[in-house]
Amino acid sequence: MSFILHMPALTGTERRGGISALAYSPVGKDIAAGFENNTIMVWSTMNQAVRHQFQDHGGAVSSLVFSPDGNKLVSGGRDGRVIIWDLIAGGMIRALHAHAKNTVDCVAYSPDGKLFASAAGDSAVKLWEAESGNLRASTEEHNGIVMSILFSPDNERFVSTSAEGTAHVWSTHTASHICDLQGHEGVIYTAAYSSDGKRLITGSDDGTARVWSALLGDEFMTLSEGDDGCVWAATFSTDGRHLHYVGSEHIIKTYDSYTAVLLHSIDCGDKVAMGMTFSADGRLLAAGGEDHVVTVWDMVTKREVVQYNGHTDTVNYLAFSHDNKHLASASDDGSVRKWELPSSDDNRNGRWTPTR
Structure with missing residues (x-):
């Protein structure tokens, strides 16, 4: 069964533009989408009706994330601002002039909801206190666009990956640098923590997926997609015993995450082209x-x-x-x-x- 989520009618010369961000509430009650004209729509998953429509960014909405309890939404825009929205009462809680005029490509919430992070085209990663909006820390150690930010399941660390092929792991308590993940030679498109938070898997357009120690930065294994290949999405199984990734060969590969033995593969053909996403x-x-x-x-x-x-x-x-x-x-x-x-x-x- 499918539902097309209702869009309010436009008036006059108003133009909504294309969809530029999408998020599903962790508690399952809302879906949010960002549009190129600065609009954010939030729909109820119960009746597919629009719950909120926000328009305050000075350009396209480039990233979205719900708080773990589903009561707030954080958006990043091409105007360099990060905005926190109240999904209970509706309306803006506060706007943060976070990244000057650089597009905010990534926003991420910590699992306990106390922090969120943002990153932009200025290569800066910023850590914010979710309740007050105060800036806890900022770093500009990346030399390229930050591609993703991910918090560890235990809230102790977060990792940022970049277009220049490096990833940095940080402490959420002191915002200090913990370790670097060095070895990729291309854009790191994807990253995922194991459920115990001790390992990370990354995938890059250098054709490799790599497994690392999230505590020390040591590389445990490298899996290759071949010359001129690319790994688009990668993750661990819930118990951490297996890892899965899909790349330019259009094959989903499952490996033993400790021995690097290939266990299974699924040939997807042209069914894998855009938006690859693991649950x-x-x-x-x-x-x-x-x-x-x-x-x-x-x-x-x-x-x-x-x-x-x-x-x-x-x-x-x-x-x-x-x-x-x-x-x-x-x-x-x-x-x-x-x-x-x-x-x-x-x-x-x-x-x-x-x-x-």
């Missing part, structure tokens, strides 16, 4: 294809579980609900859709029916 627990992978179809695979059953048709243009953004029951997708056709995923039991027993 939070590493079980599911969703991707948009060249035919505008969204496909979902299950890493446990090693099966393609469902395909979704409906979009009429490139699918650029995908986001899972935390319970893996729903998937949100955003496309260049201007629509945001919510899809109902097959249940785990139906998936295992082969009783699911693809949604067309």
